[in-house]
Amino acid sequence: RKEVEQDPGPFNVPEGATVAFNCTYSNSASQSFFWYRQDCRKEPKLLMSVYSSGNEDGRFTAQLNRASQYISLLIRDSKLSDSATYLCVVRTGGGNKLTFGTGTQLKVEL
Amino acid sequence: EAQVTQNPRYLITVTGKKLTVTCSQNMNHEYMSWYRQDPGLGLRQIYYSMNVEVTDKGDVPEGYKVSRKEKRNFPLILESPSPNQTSLYFCASSMEQGLSPLHFGNGTRLTVT
Numbered sequence: 773r774k775e776v777e778q779d780p781g782p783f784n785v786p787e788g789a790t791v792a793f794n795c796t797y798s799n800s801a802s803q804s805f806f807w808y809r810q811d812c813r814k815e816p817k818l819l820m821s822v823y824s825s826g827n828e829d830g831r832f833t834a835q836l837n838r839a840s841q842y843i844s845l846l847i848r849d850s851k852l853s854d855s856a857t858y859l860c861v862v863r864t865g866g867g868n869k870l871t872f873g874t875g876t877q878l879k880v881e882l
Numbered sequence: 883e884a885q886v887t888q889n890p891r892y893l894i895t896v897t898g899k900k901l902t903v904t905c906s907q908n909m910n911h912e913y914m915s916w917y918r919q920d921p922g923l924g925l926r927q928i929y930y931s932m933n934v935e936v937t938d939k940g941d942v943p944e945g946y947k948v949s950r951k952e953k954r955n956f957p958l959i960l961e962s963p964s965p966n967q968t969s970l971y972f973c974a975s976s977m978e979q980g981l982s983p984l985h986f987g988n989g990t991r992l993t994v995t
Contacts, residue, residue: 780922804980815972815986816925859925863980870980872917874924 773798776862778873785880789850793876795860796842804863805836805843809856810875816859819845850880884909888973888987895963896995903958903990905973913979914956915940916948918969919989925972931956932979963994 778795785791797805805822820827822834822843833846847854860873886907895901907914915930917940927940931950945967947959956975960967973987 806983808984813970813989813991815989816984817986818983870927870984872925874922 774873775799775864775871776860776873778858778860778876780874780876782877782879785850785878787850787852787880787882789880790846790848791850791878792844792846793858793860793878794842794844795873795876796840797860797862797864797871798841799862799864800838800841802841802862802864805834806861806863807832807834807843807845808859808861808872810859811856816872819858847878850878852880852882854878855880884985886973886975886985886987888971888990890990891988892991894993894995897964898962901960901963901992903960903971903973903992905956905958905987906954907956907973907975907985908954909975909977909985910953911975911977911985912953913977914950914973914975915984916946916956916958917972917974918942918967919972920969928958928971930979963992965994968992968994 807819808816809819810816826835831848835844857875857877859875889904916928917925926942929948931937971990974984976984
């Protein structure tokens with residue numbers, strides 16, 4: 773089983789829709805969680821950290837479910853500019869290793 | 883402007899011809915790392931460095947070398963490139979390993995024929 777798993781998509785949604793992605797992780801000792809965004813052929817950039825209590829940044833909401841070992845990203849009122857690949861990143865262990873998921877592709881259409 | 887700079891952006895080479903991909907950051911970051919990204923496999927860590935003169939293997943170090951003689955620079959060396967090293971490479975840095983956002987360079991697309 774992969775350490776971090778994501779549905780690759782693509783998720784094709786109309787502009788204005790609400791879309792959610794999940795990411796599961798296998799190591800229960802994982803300590804920190806992040807969502808990165810990657811545009812086509814460009815470098816990944818931090819979108820948001822995921823806190824235990826859940827957190828929101830504008831149209832984006834991230835949540836953590838430790839019992840079921842997954843994190844989620846919810847995007848409300850999708851914009852064309854939200855089209856990208858969303859990478860789930862998990863920090864595990866004393867070495868602070870970051871493990872990346874393979875990403876979920878989102879395409880927002882008119 | 884705070885950034886991580888990689889060069890070159892694109893590189894086409896032949897099997898066995900040694901090459902170096904440079905990486906430099908201007909944020910005084912302690913931690914630097916190299917990743918390769920392949921379809922369906924995501925980002926995989928090649929090597930990382932916690933500080934000057936401290937480097938360690940990541941998940942896929944075979945066929946690569948690195949050095950960290952100065953804090954700002956972390957070159958990736960392929961002594962004898964092979965076609966299976968054709969990939970998109972990213973350098974990244976952060977204040978500390980895993981505890982702060984990773985800042986990525988623009989990427990280097992390497993093709994080995």
